[in-house]
Amino acid sequence: MPEYTLHCPRLDTSPRIARDFVASVLRAQQLGVFVGDATACTSELITNSCVHATGAGAVLRIATDTAAVRVTVYDEGQAVPALREGYDSESGRGLWVVDALTEGRWGAGPGNRLGLDGAGGKSVWFELGAVSPSGSVR
Numbered sequence: 001m002p003e004y005t006l007h008c009p010r011l012d013t014s015p016r017i018a019r020d021f022v023a024s025v026l027r028a029q030q031l032g033v034f035v036g037d038a039t040a041c042t043s044e045l046i047t048n049s050c051v052h053a054t055g056a057g058a059v060l061r062i063a064t065d066t067a068a069v070r071v072t073v074y075d076e077g078q079a080v081p082a083l084r085e086g087y088d089s090e091s092g093r094g095l096w097v098v099d100a101l102t103e104g105r106w107g108a109g110p111g112n113r114l115g116l117d118g119a120g121g122k123s124v125w126f127e128l129g130a131v132s133p134s135g136s137v138r
Helices: 014-028 032-052 094-101
Strands: 003-009 057-065 068-075 106-110 122-129
Touching (some): 003 032, 014 057, 032 057, 032 068, 032 094, 032 122, 094 106, 094 122
Antiparallel strands (some): 003 057, 057 068, 106 122
16 A cells, blocks of 8 residues: 655645645546545544544554545544534534545544654544445545
8 A cells, every 4th residue: 555644834824735745646646536625534534533632743644555545634632533413613523524525434542653752642533435344445
């Protein structure tokens, strides 16, 4: 499975740069069918990291095969995101969008920091495409 990595500082420009990176990787790997959903989900995860996590930023990792993609965002934040029952006009909808676009194939947990400083941290990931018999991306 080819893997690609991007360091995303906590800047307003990081979500756009991350979307462009994901789109470029997927097109280069002949996985253009996933660009729309993958860039929308990536934007949400990087935005959440920039807004809610502490530290210098996040690391975005993309793993692909011939029929699937997995995107993981690592940051130094301790709070694991979860779907909220309600939302207001400013926040709370993003993970519902991720959940819908990935058909529930996303999650979060402890994560290795991939070069980020600090202790702890988390990873938030999503998958699109083919599923192996074990239930994960092939």
